Amino acid sequence: MTSAEEKTAIEIDTPDDSFVQMIKKTGGPNIQNCYQCGTCSGSCPAGALTNFLVRGIIRKALLGLKEQCISSPELWYCTTCYTCTDRCPQDVKPTDVIKAIRNVAVAEGYMLAPHQKTALKVLETGHAVPLDKESWENLREKVGIERIPPNASKYSEAIEEIKKLAKKTGFDKLIAVKEEK
Amino acid sequence: MAKKSFYHFLGCIIPHRYPSVEKAVKLVFNDLDMGLLDMDGATCCPAPGVFGSFDRITWATIAARNLTIAEAGGHPITTGCNGCFASLWDANYELKHDEELREIVNENLAEIDREFKGTIEVWHYVDALVEVAGLDKIRKKVTRPFKDVRMVLHPGCHWMRPKLLKQKDDSERPHIFRELCETSGAEYVPYKDELMCCGAGGAVRTADIKVALEFTMQKFESVKEAGGADMMITPCPFCELQLDLGQVEIQKHFEKEYVLDILHVVELLALAFGHEPDEFGLATHLQYQLRKSTPLWEKLGIKVEES
Ligand code: SF4
Numbered sequence: 001m002t003s004a005e006e007k008t009a010i011e012i013d014t015p016d017d018s019f020v021q022m023i024k025k026t027g028g029p030n031i032q033n034c035y036q037c038g039t040c041s042g043s044c045p046a047g048a049l050t051n052f053l054v055r056g057i058i059r060k061a062l063l064g065l066k067e068q069c070i071s072s073p074e075l076w077y078c079t080t081c082y083t084c085t086d087r088c089p090q091d092v093k094p095t096d097v098i099k100a101i102r103n104v105a106v107a108e109g110y111m112l113a114p115h116q117k118t119a120l121k122v123l124e125t126g127h128a129v130p131l132d133k134e135s136w137e138n139l140r141e142k143v144g145i146e147r148i149p150p151n152a153s154k155y156s157e158a159i160e161e162i163k164k165l166a167k168k169t170g171f172d173k174l175i176a177v178k179e180e181k
Numbered sequence: 182m183a184k185k186s187f188y189h190f191l192g193c194i195i196p197h198r199y200p201s202v203e204k205a206v207k208l209v210f211n212d213l214d215m216g217l218l219d220m221d222g223a224t225c226c227p228a229p230g231v232f233g234s235f236d237r238i239t240w241a242t243i244a245a246r247n248l249t250i251a252e253a254g255g256h257p258i259t260t261g262c263n264g265c266f267a268s269l270w271d272a273n274y275e276l277k278h279d280e281e282l283r284e285i286v287n288e289n290l291a292e293i294d295r296e297f298k299g300t301i302e303v304w305h306y307v308d309a310l311v312e313v314a315g316l317d318k319i320r321k322k323v324t325r326p327f328k329d330v331r332m333v334l335h336p337g338c339h340w341m342r343p344k345l346l347k348q349k350d351d352s353e354r355p356h357i358f359r360e361l362c363e364t365s366g367a368e369y370v371p372y373k374d375e376l377m378c379c380g381a382g383g384a385v386r387t388a389d390i391k392v393a394l395e396f397t398m399q400k401f402e403s404v405k406e407a408g409g410a411d412m413m414i415t416p417c418p419f420c421e422l423q424l425d426l427g428q429v430e431i432q433k434h435f436e437k438e439y440v441l442d443i444l445h446v447v448e449l450l451a452l453a454f455g456h457e458p459d460e461f462g463l464a465t466h467l468q469y470q471l472r473k474s475t476p477l478w479e480k481l482g483i484k485v486e487e488s
C-alpha cells in the first residue's frame with residue numbers, strides 16, 4: 001500500500017460506520033475530527049522508513065474499509081512513539097487509533113506468529129522476556145544480585161494468577177486458536 | 182524527614198537481560214537515601230506494544246494486578262523502563278479516570294481475589310531521582326565527573342509522551358532528562374534525531390527486526406553527523422537493548438559497524454558517584470558479550486585494571 005496506489009478511486013456501496021464505532025470505543029472519541037492534514041504521517045518515523053501511512057489508515061477507517069485496515073501488514077510498523085499524538089492539531093490520538101485497529105485485527109485473527117509467541121510466554125512464565133536460560137541467572141550472579149529475581153520467575157503463584165486472568169478475559173483463546181493465520 | 186521508599190517494579194528486560202541496571206539502581210538509590218522494596222510476584226507489565234495492541238482489557242487487567250501488589254503495601258511504584266512505565270502509569274491513569282474500564286477490570290481481578298483501588302502513583306526512576314532526591318543532592322554525590330566526555334541522549338518515548346496526558350516535559354524540547362544526565366559532568370551533544378524512537382517499541386522489534394534496526398541506524402547516523410559521541414544514555418532497558426545488542430544485529434543484517442557504549446541513566450550515575458564498573462557489571466551488556474569486547478574505557482575516562 002504505497003501513497004501512489006492510494007490514488008485509485010475507492011468505491012463504497014454501503015457506508016458502514018460500525019468499524020469507526022469500534023475504534024472509538026478502544027482508541028478514543030476523536031477519530032472523526034481528522035481533517036487529513038498529514039501532520040501525523042509527516043512526524044512518523046515508521047512512515048519515513050516503510051510504506052506505513054498513518055493518515056491513510058485513518059482515512060480508510062473513516063470510510064469503513066475495515067478489511068483493508070486490519071489486513072495490512074504495515075499496521076504493525078507503528079512503534080507507538082506517540083509523536084503523531086503529540087502533534088495532531090485535532091486531538092485524534094492516531095497512536096491509540098492504530099492500537100484500536102490492531103485490537104480489531106487480532107480479534108479477527110490477524111496476528112503475527114512472533115507476537116503470539118511473546119503473548120504465550122507471558123502466560124507460561126509471567127514474562128514476555130523470561131529468565132529462560134541458566135546463563136541469564138549466571139549473568140545476575142556476576143553483577144552481584146540474587147540468581148532469581150523476586151518476580152514471577154520466583155513465584156509460580158503469580159503465573160497461576162495470570163493464567164486465570166487470561167482465561168477470564170478470553171485472552172488465552174484469542175492467542176491459542178488462530179495459529180494458522 | 183522519613184526516607185522515601187518505592188516498590189521496585191523490575192519488569193522483564195532489566196532483571197532477565199540487563200541485570201547491571203538492577204544493581205546500579207540499588208547503588209544509586211542507596212547513595213541518595215531512597216528505599217527500594219521488592220515487589221514480590223510482579224509479572225510482565227505487560228508489554229504495552231504487544232498486549233495493548235492485542236486486547237486493551239487484558240492489558241489493563243494484568244497491569245492492574247501488578248498495581249494491586251503495591252497498593253497492598255501502600256508505597257508508590259518506581260520502574261526504570263519506559264515500556265513498563267507506559268503500561269503501569271497509563272493503566273493506573275485510565276483505571277482512575279474510566280469508570281467503565283475499572284468495573285470490567287475489577288470483575289476480572291475478583292477471579293484472583295484482588296481489587297484495583299487507585300491509591301498509589303507510578304514513578305519512573307527519572308521522576309524519583311529528579312523530584313525526590315533533586316538535582317542538587319545528586320550533583321553533590323558526583324565524585325567522578327565525566328570530564329570531556331561527549332554524551333548523546335536517547336530519552337525514548339513513553340516517559341514523556343503523550344505529553345498532554347503525562348504532563349512531565351515538553352516532548353518537542355525536553356530538558357528534564359538532559360539535566361539529570363548533565364549532573365554527571367559529561368558534555369551534552371545534541372543531534373538531529375535525538376527524540377526519534379529507537380525502533381523497538383509497539384511490537385515492531387518482534388514483528389520485523391530489520392525495520393526496527395533501521396530506526397536505530399538512522400539514529401546512529403545522526404549521531405555521526407553531529408560529530409560523534411563517546412556514549413549514549415537512555416532511561417529505558419528496552420531502548421538500551423535495541424541500541425546495544427542492536428549494534429551486533431545491525432552488523433549481521435546490514436553489515437554496518439557501529440561501536441558506541443550505551444548506558445542506562447542509573448549506570449551513568451553509579452559511575453559518576455564513584456562506583457567501579459565491576460560493582461554493577463557494566464561489562465555484561467550483551468554487545469560486549471557477543472563481540473567479546475569491553476566498554477571503551479578510555480573514551481569514558483575510566484581507569485580499570487586489566488584482568
Ligand atoms: S494529524 Fe490528526 S488531523 Fe491531521 S491527518 Fe493526522 S490524525 Fe488527521
Ligand code: SF4
Nearest residue numbers: 044078079081082084
Ligand atoms: S505513534 Fe506510530 S503512527 Fe504515530 S508517529 Fe509514532 S510510529 Fe508513527
